[in-house]
Amino acid sequence: MGTVHVLDHPLIQHKLTHIRDKNTGTKDFRELVNEIAMLMAFEITRNLPLQETTIETPVQEAKANVLAGKKIGLIPILRAGLGMVDGMVRLIPAAKVGHVGLYRDPETLEPVEYYIKLPSDISERELIVLDPMLATGGSAADAIHSLKKRGAKQIRLVCIVAAPEGVERIKKEHPDVDIYLAALDEGLDDKAYIVPGLGDAGDRLFGTK
Numbered sequence: 001m002g003t004v005h006v007l008d009h010p011l012i013q014h015k016l017t018h019i020r021d022k023n024t025g026t027k028d029f030r031e032l033v034n035e036i037a038m039l040m041a042f043e044i045t046r047n048l049p050l051q052e053t054t055i056e057t058p059v060q061e062a063k064a065n066v067l068a069g070k071k072i073g074l075i076p077i078l079r080a081g082l083g084m085v086d087g088m089v090r091l092i093p094a095a096k097v098g099h100v101g102l103y104r105d106p107e108t109l110e111p112v113e114y115y116i117k118l119p120s121d122i123s124e125r126e127l128i129v130l131d132p133m134l135a136t137g138g139s140a141a142d143a144i145h146s147l148k149k150r151g152a153k154q155i156r157l158v159c160i161v162a163a164p165e166g167v168e169r170i171k172k173e174h175p176d177v178d179i180y181l182a183a184l185d186e187g188l189d190d191k192a193y194i195v196p197g198l199g200d201a202g203d204r205l206f207g208t209k
């Protein structure tokens with residue numbers, strides 16, 4: 001069963017409080033989302049494999065560790081997931097970035113991919129799916145299905161704020177996917193906004209309110 005990790009580092013929590021604040025404007029919101037994503041990248045890469053190498057320090061030869069070169073793919077879900085990419089890439093510069101955009105057909109209720117572009121080797125990569133808000137979990141669950149359909153084998157989901165409903169849905173549909181959050185909120189309101197949440201993350205990131 002996928003595990004839920006709430007990354008409650010004080011810096012993450014401090015920045016989260018600022019993005020929750022309705023008086024935080026687009027510029028600061030965007031910067032803070034990226035900073036939170038960068039701090040989350042630091043936490044979720046804790047277990048990356050290392051390999052030993054030999055270097056010369058100015059003093060003597062020394063054995064030292066370098067990253068073993070695990071392949072990572074960042075997959076922002078359009079559009080709000082884009083707000084987390086730069087922060088993640090700052091810490092994981094070799095990551096490839098794929099994009100997934102989908103909506104639910106209002107009649108069939110089936111997910112429709114309106115955009116999908118992925119690294120060609122996704123089955124060899126550890127994929128980190130990005131979406132700042134995990135509300136009902138519908139988009140994230142559908143995006144993960146799309147990735148699995150194309151061969152993805154190792155997937156983690158990183159969101160900033162989640163509702164328990166979204167977490168339950170991912171656990172049910174994708175029990176192999178670990179979820180990383182900055183906060184697990186109370187629930188959803190009647191418009192499927194996360195409560196207390198931070199409003200519409202896409203609108204706040206892109207100034208489209």
Ligand code: URA
Pocket residue numbers: 080133135192193194195197198199200201202
């Ligand atoms: N998407 C958002 O951007 N905010 C919510 O509260 C729920 C979904």
